[in-house]
Amino acid sequence: xxxxxxxxxxxxxxxxxxxxxxxxxxxxxxxxxxxxxxxxxxxxxxxxxxxxxxxxxxxxxxxxxxxxxxxxxxxxxxxxxxxxxxxxxxxxxxxxxxxxxxxxxxxxxxxxxxxxxxxxxxxxxxxxxxxxxxxxxxxxxxxxxxxxxxxxxxxxxxxxxxxxxxxxxxxxxxxxxxxxxxxxxxxxxxxxxxxxxxxxxxxxxxxxxxxxxxxxxxxxxxxxxxxxxxxxxxxxxxxxxxxxxxxxxxxxxxxxxxxxxxxxxxxxxxxxxxxxxxxxxxxxxxxxxxxxxxxxxxxxxxxxxxxxxxxxxxxxxxxxxxxxxxxxxxxxxxxxxxxxxxxxxxxxxxxxxxxxxxxxxxxxxxxxxxxx
Numbered sequence: 001x002x003x004x005x006x007x008x009x010x011x012x013x014x015x016x017x018x019x020x021x022x023x024x025x026x027x028x029x030x031x032x033x034x035x036x037x038x039x040x041x042x043x044x045x046x047x048x049x050x051x052x053x054x055x056x057x058x059x060x061x062x063x064x065x066x067x068x069x070x071x072x073x074x075x076x077x078x079x080x081x082x083x084x085x086x087x088x089x090x091x092x093x094x095x096x097x098x099x100x101x102x103x104x105x106x107x108x109x110x111x112x113x114x115x116x117x118x119x120x121x122x123x124x125x126x127x128x129x130x131x132x133x134x135x136x137x138x139x140x141x142x143x144x145x146x147x148x149x150x151x152x153x154x155x156x157x158x159x160x161x162x163x164x165x166x167x168x169x170x171x172x173x174x175x176x177x178x179x180x181x182x183x184x185x186x187x188x189x190x191x192x193x194x195x196x197x198x199x200x201x202x203x204x205x206x207x208x209x210x211x212x213x214x215x216x217x218x219x220x221x222x223x224x225x226x227x228x229x230x231x232x233x234x235x236x237x238x239x240x241x242x243x244x245x246x247x248x249x250x251x252x253x254x255x256x257x258x259x260x261x262x263x264x265x266x267x268x269x270x271x272x273x274x275x276x277x278x279x280x281x282x283x284x285x286x287x288x289x290x291x292x293x294x295x296x297x298x299x300x301x302x303x304x305x306x307x308x309x310x311x312x313x314x315x316x317x318x319x320x321x322x323x324x325x326x327x328x329x330x331x332x333x334x335x336x337x338x339x340x341x342x343x344x345x346x347x348x349x350x351x352x353x354x355x356x357x358x359x360x361x362x363x364x365x366x367x368x369x370x371x372x
Contacts, residue, residue, distance in 0.1 A: 001096055003077035008123060012080075013053055016125040019161050021050060024067070025059040029156050033128070034062045037149045041113065041142045043130035048117075048153060049076040050126035059126075073102050079114040080124035085143050087113040090135035108133045113143070115150035120158065128153050205279070212242045212275070230267045232298055232305065233257035239271050240296065243278045251286055252293045253278060260300030269338040270308060270359070276331040277310040277357050285314020285355060305344075308359040316354045 006012050030048060038046035045063035049056045056076050057068035071077050078096050079086040091097035091110050102109045114129030128150040138146070192204035233255070240253045247253060262270070278294050286292045292313050299307040339346035339359060347358040 001099060002072055003074065003096070004081060006080060006124070009053075011121075012123045012125065015119045015121060015123045016050060016052070019125070019157055020164060021059060021157075023057075023059075027156070027160075030060045030153065031062075033149050033152055033156075034060045037128065037130060037146055038062045040145045041130045041138060043111075043113075043132050045109075045131040047076075047129050047131070048126065049074070049114075049129060050117075051077050051080055051124075056126070064131075069102070073100055075100065075109075075112045076114055076127035076129055079127040079129065080116045082116065085113060085115045085138075085147055086127075087138055087143070089137050110134050111136045113138050113146060115146050117150055117154050117157075119154065212239070229261040229263055231259070232262050232267055232270065232300070233259060235267050235271060236274060236296060236298065239274055240278070243275065243282075247278075247282050248286070248289070250289060250291045251282060254293055254295045255298075256295065257298035258300040260304060262305050266305060266342045269342045270305070272338045273308075273335050273357070273359065274310060276335050277355075280331055281312040281314060281355060285312045285316075287315060306361055310357040312354045312356075314354045316350050316352050 025048070034046045034048055038044070043063075046061070047058045047064070048060040050059055051071075051074065055068050055070055056074040058064075058066060061067075075086075075088070075091075075097055088094045088097055089111060091100065091103040091112055097103055097109075097112065100109070109131050111132035111134065112129060114127040116124040117126045117128060118124050128146065130146065188204055192201060195201045195204055236255055236257060240255050244253045274296055278296075281294045285294075294312045295310070297309045297311075298305075335348075335357070336346060343362055345358075345360045345362055347360075349356055
């Protein structure tokens with residue numbers, strides 16, 4: 001006989017569809033559960049059945065080649081109307097199943113036991129069940145196992161749905177952040193064209209470089225499963241690739257970096273420092289269009305960031321100091337503030353071989369990291 005319609009059928013179906021399931025579910029965790037319940041209940045057939053508006057389909061199965069049936073053959077449609085385990089010891093003697101074709105044809109389903117798969121909102125989406133070809137009865141241990149494993153099925157479905165929702169949310173946030181950064185960057189470039197003083201132009205240039213570094217950091221965060229940590233080598237590679245586009249053809253930007261990850265705050269500060277150093281080098285270090293290079297060297301250890309050295313092989317001592325003009329003072333302040341933000345030692349100098357900047361992890365920071 002057909003099962004009655006669930007009293008909250010519309011919401012029940014909406015709940016089922018919220019899991020985004022269609023066809024056979026791939027996943028060893030579901031196969032393991034279905035196989036285990038079959039073995040413990042000593043049943044040749046076990047199913048994870050999902051009850052739709054006009055059919056039931058078997059997302060995971062053991063011992064049968066069937067993938068779905070119409071609702072007139074669905075015992076699980078009866079199971080979802082109860083709270084606990086539904087056990088039919090002899091299907092030919094129970095009015096709910098006596099006229100079910102599956103109990104009379106070659107499959108010979110003579111025993112059924114199932115537990116509803118109940119979502120957190122209290123609505124059932126299907127059932128975990130076992131079938132046998134002969135009348136029988138479950139032991140108390142088998143009934144409890146069926147109940148517990150039904151809960152495990154729902155726990156796994158919830159986990160998959162939450163992961164999927166997280167990916168959707170992350171993708172949506174990624175899209176919005178990209179759009180926001182693009183919009184702000186466009187506004188900065190527009191206002192830069194109206195700047196009246198070198199100081200204002202320098203300020204807008206610094207903001208644009210910082211936005212580029214933030215965009216690179218965002219892309220790096222979005223490309224990794226570790227949402228709060230990034231590969232410093234990969235991140236700075238993006239930053240330098242952007243700056244290389246703005247660099248003269250005769251100046252090369254070179255990155256030599258150990259593999260390793262840092263937290264996003266540390267990466268953002270280091271990216272800002274590199275951006276400002278490179279921008280200053282491109283502005284002052286190669287005034288006569290001579291070939292040159294700006295190099296960034298990153299050293300990492302087991303505790304994370306250890307040291308960074310930025311150098312150029314430009315005019316060196318013949319170049320004015322970085323704080324020499326009010327326009328360049330902004331970049332120097334940004335470098336100093338970024339270094340202070342991540343608690344590293346900062347050293348800058350001009351030599352006969354060019355300019356260099358060195359960041360070093362403070363000794364006390366290393367001691368804390370080693371103690372963790």
